[in-house]
Amino acid sequence: MRDDDSFQDQSQEAVEDHSGVSRREFLKISTIAAAVPVVASSPMVLAAGEEVPVYGPGKTPVELTVNGKAYKASLEPRVTLLDALRDSFDITGAKRVCDRGECGACTMLLNGQAVYACSILAIDAQGKKITTVESLLEEGKLHPVQQAFVDNDASQCGFCTPGFVMACKAMLDKNPNPTPEQLRRGLSGNFCRCGTYAGIRVAVAQMAQKGA
């Protein structure tokens, strides 16, 4: 999935095994005899002293709870939470930009915690409460954080905006009255290219004063 992979020296004959089978084969060897699956049909192995479920190789059933609704798909274990939502369930508010946990455009909440969905595997998000930007709109009415973004012209091309909205919400949920320093830290995990930070700053400051 990494960008760099397509740049491997293609003249080399040796082709790596990319399905990840070999690593899993190794794990299988160390499988403890009486594995008790916690997820249906996922055998357990002992890895680094802990019992963990084994998925794949190949597609495996995945069930995700997104904005209170259950979504099911058959996905390869390597599929990220972000790609699962975007490509399998058409939930596209979170954007794929850097795809390696640098830019924050895919920010969403996992059990209430802001996460980069590009850096979490879909299989690991099972059984957790996933909250995306789509959930903030209630009966067509914008969430106060979103309204503050609109009022302060805090979006231009808009590609970073859903990630910023979620990062703001997560920060204010945790701390409704952040200091300017806490506010800067809370939003320093997201990048914008058009330069909308000034509008976002005013929007968040307004929210913070209101105690969001």
Added chain:
Amino acid sequence: MPEYNWPDPEHRTLIGRRTLRVDAPVKVSGQAKYTYDVKGPGLLFGKILACPYAHCKIVSIDTSAAEKMAGVKAVEILQKPGAQIHWAGDEVVALAAVDEGTADDAARAIKVKYEKLPHLVSDAEPPPGAAASQGPLSLDDVSDMLDNQVPEREMVSQIQQYGITAKPSEQDLKELKEDGAGAPVLDALQAAAVHPEAAGRPKSRYQKAAVVTMGEVDKAFAEAEVVSEGLYGAPVIVHCCLESHGTTSEWTDDDHLFVHVSTQGVSGIAGQMAEPLKLPASNIHVHQDHVGGGFGSKFSPDRWGIASARLSKKAGGKPVRIMLERARELEVAGCRPSAYARVKVAAKKDGTLVAWDSQSWGTGGPGGGGMPPIPYVFSIPNQRKQHTAISNNIGPARAWRAPNHPQAAVLTMCALDDLAAKLNMDPMEFFLKNLDLVSKQRQTTYAEEFPIAAEMMGWKDKWRPRGTNLSGNLARGVGLSIHTWGGRGHASDCDLSIYPDGSVEIRMGTQDIGTGTRTCIAVVAADALGLPADAIKLYVGDNQYPPSGGSGGSTTPGGVSSSTRRAVVDARDALFTKVAPALNAQAEDLEAVGGMVRLKSDPNRSLSWKEACAKIGAMPITAHGHNDQIASKNKPDLTNSGVGGVQMAEVEVDTDTGIVKVRKMVGVQDCGLVIDPRLAESSVMGGMIMGISYALYEEKVMDPTTGRMLNPNMEFYRLAGFNDIPELKVHMMTGKGYDERGVVGLGEPPVISPGAAISNAVANAIGVRVSFLPLTPDKVLSAWDSRQKAGA
């Protein structure tokens, strides 16, 4: 004859007022669909296999293993064996598969053999010998020099120095003479040494352009009272659009293609796809609702867009999506050419500028690139300049917001700031002193903007002579720069309909690249109809609507506002004609204000907008507005060209760590008639923030050994973040002298000055120039050390 002029201030209901961006709600709620978000049934995932070498030849390609893989639906070789590749990341093979993982696996199963060739990715100052070894001149070279008005002396000297590749025939000489070649040039050609073996020889990596001279440079320098010399520059940077480049293509039948493209030019895409696909442009339907940034890099369908269409064809017409991965976006999807210069600039003791001499160089990748417009803004009377374009393997250049102007601002405004320091002058006084060297139309603009900027910055209190505002390890300073840009309006067509139920609809093949184009159209239309902006139903982003130009060069606000104004005036007047009898009035006595159609003379005689539209009859009123890109064909022209802006920056430099923090920035900008001040201010702030980013952080770092970009990610290709943004203040020039000029675009201007203004502020703080952007700690510390060693 309808009155197309812009309404005067008393008759504007929305223009010039602060509205809300009309597409903000869909953007903040994640409902806005970008090309990357489009997912038709049966979507296939396209992948590009890219070349790992900066310069090589393809020897062989074996796709057999990939084609046999389950889930792989189509494979398309983009560059065949024998093709030469000039930058790492160039596309070799494209394929489509049922999911992204399979596509990745298949790309890795393709075997390509390359023959590596020597590469150059440096854009360092050309070695003196290499740059000079232009080699013998062809007659075409001589013709080019004539076209470029190279001084006769310079041409003669080059012909004598390098010789020529072929002896000119009588006919050649006759033609050159007709082109303006004087006797000394013709004599030199006939006397020159002929080197036929050099004909068609590959050109040097270093293309040294002819010297451009104005006035009497040597004399001016000899007589000048103060001369300043310095080295300045800005490296190659990339666009880093957050939505990467890409396309989803789908054949709706054997000869009809439907494409979603992430583009700045919806109406221009089909024409570019037609020839490579051998398909009439009219059979290509292009659609895009939103685009995640372009900044000048998204006008072409690109090789990957064509590839997605070909893959889709091979896969039975199923949609194929190719969106570039982040690394490829940064490696191949566009860079801003670098520009560096050794500059010598001279003035009289009183600050009057007299002479400029520059040796500049830079690269725009394989194409080399041209000289930025230096000296920028100021037409210094005596000038000599020579530019060397470096053709290298860094990747192809694309237009980057205000092409060549940010570089020109760095080379010029930093050199002038150094000269001001040498004159012991406040740079603002120095710039004001030389305003008569600025084009006539802009002199007043700058003269009016400077005091406003100075007031907002607190310039008079904050400016001190260089390197004198030190407190412990913190050095503080302020700097400034000025800029200009053209604008005018691109060709734009607008269809506007008013329906009997009162709804208003606009169709236009334009796009909103985040600059507020939708809002601009809606405000202009709603203003004339006395309605709120969100009452206008807008259909944009599709080539089945009337065509409108690409969003580049700050031509969009001019184009779309003009075509909309023309359409809405016609539609409104047609409505007045239908409504007039009901109000017992003449059409020309009516006005549309506040949701009412009423008599100008008696506002109580009115109909609500809905009642008025009910008089239309069964068929809607339709009107078409056209803005021609040739200004003289628009009578009157509602747009204009040429703006001026002043920016000032305040910085704090930690002399222990070399870290630069911008503390405050102000921007004062003119853009003619401001449609929406809130969005205009956002544009200027966005430009300043983007400018802070390239001033302090951005550089496409190339590895000389592998020829690859070392930072093709967003961790090491650093953009300015939330924490880097200082206090920002913006003032838009409006009112008399500005409004009556008509609408001028604003995308480019505010991004031009920040690099120079911040560099000048750093020089003011630490007392010494940091030559090149970005102003990273290593460069700042090394400059600081040089000052300490010099005992300053």
